[in-house]
Amino acid sequence: MRGFWVMLKKELRMFFVSPVAYVVLALVMVLNGFAFRAALSILESAPSEGSIVTWTFQPQWFWLSYFFVFPLLTMRTFAEERRLGTFETLFTAPVRAWQVVAGKFVATLIIYALLWAPSFFNFRVAHWISAGQVEIPAGTMGGSYIILLAMGMFNLAMGIFASSLTRNQIVAAILSFTLSLCHFLLGVFVMVIGRKLSDSVVDVVAYFASAEHIRIFTSGLIDTRPLIYYSSLTLLFLSFTLQVVEFRRWKP
């Protein structure tokens, strides 16, 4: 376990030393601000079913930030080690490969979670300024942050996997972006076709339709199926990464 903590500490420290951290944080805050303002205007114009939280995490502003975050957070993880050659020093130190992979994954997950912290203050401030008129129901808050974390885990694991495949950060970022986007579009695309086919197809597709998951969770419904889906995919991609990192140790 010691190797894990040392790696986690190093990754977090390195991230906040590099400018990437602040660029990503600024980007997410700007887009979040837009999403929040858009949600406010919806609530201003007409009576609405959803709360401010529901509307903040659904418009295109939200999806814009969503896809950019994962490549930016994960592209460095292994590609940088390979480019610098520190891959060799890292794996000739007495640490196990899983400790390295887990350390890097948990570090990116912590940073990712920090990115959403400002949005929480947006809601609290709106609630406070409007003297309670802007409602923030506990269910929608909890649901939103749970699904954001679950989806984040999955996409970060995919990004780290992409980074482990190459020594070029750009390639890693593009691959990670493509994988995330494909997963999202698969959900949307089949959803559209599915309506013309049958209900059973829609039911199956609902398992990997991210947009649908967001809609359900932000309205305060916590469904365990997407959570299990995202956790198992996270583990799958982390184990792929472990295999890639350990590839050199395979007996030919």
Added chain:
Amino acid sequence: MIDVQNLTKQYAGRTAVDGIRFQVEPGEIVGFLGPNGAGKTTTMRILSGFMPATSGKAMVAGFDVFRHSLEVRRAVGYMPEMAPLYVDMKVKEYLRFRAELKGMGGHSMRRRVGEVMELCGLTDVRRRLIDNLSKGFRQRVALADALVHDPKLLILDEPTNGLDPVQIRQVRELLRELRTRHTVLLSTHILHEVEVTCDRVIMLNHGRILADDSPRNLASRLNTSTVVRVEVETKDEKAPLKLEGIQGVRKCTEEAVEGGAWRHFMLRVEPGFDVREAVQALATAEAWRVRELHRELPNLEDVFVELASSAEVMKGGRLS
């Protein structure tokens, strides 16, 4: 400390290391010598637990490198070629991270990092970003990293690569200091390097061991002609012939030299002869004044070329 038996490493379609065997005793400084692509780096990577061998066995500090990889990595300080480092860390920060990764912590870790920085001459640059350091300093940071957990065995891949002559000398002196506490296996393609630093040389070519002996033994074992240089004062026109008359001298050539009566001869001598005493006797008999009498021993470069070319011949013979 190291026991390698029939070690073979094959990459797709290419044999990098071909059934080598050697031992290294504790306290030795052993040099791997060979041209690029001879299998030095591959062997070192296997010994440091970075990758497995295709077949054969390698034991380091009593542990099998594949089955007890973590124990081996704890016992080995490995410095890869080109000294890879995290460029956006500071020197002290990097060394502390590496020490922690290698299982050290707390006060003893801080003290040890201070010690190795002192030892490698890094104390003045400890707050500098590695990105801004010169090649020589980076090499020293990598060496400090290899040393930080006080390993029994140091494996250094081309530790003097890219350094200037002053830095090379510093590294060499550092290695000599380290020998009391560590066993060292280093690789280089600079022949002079091993001649000066190492107790023992293992010559590799095409993944095979050509020779495994002390530099001095290797040089004297070499079965080629030696050269004796003589500088005498004489006007005797038959001097070259007289010198050629000495038993064991194959050929005598005169080299042009400025300075009147002084003449310079180069004698090619059959293997196994030392003609210096005979030359001296001749000079006394002829009343020549002698100003230089020197036998040139073959250096490792000659040994290496000789061994490599004879290995090629053997290989060719087997093929036909």
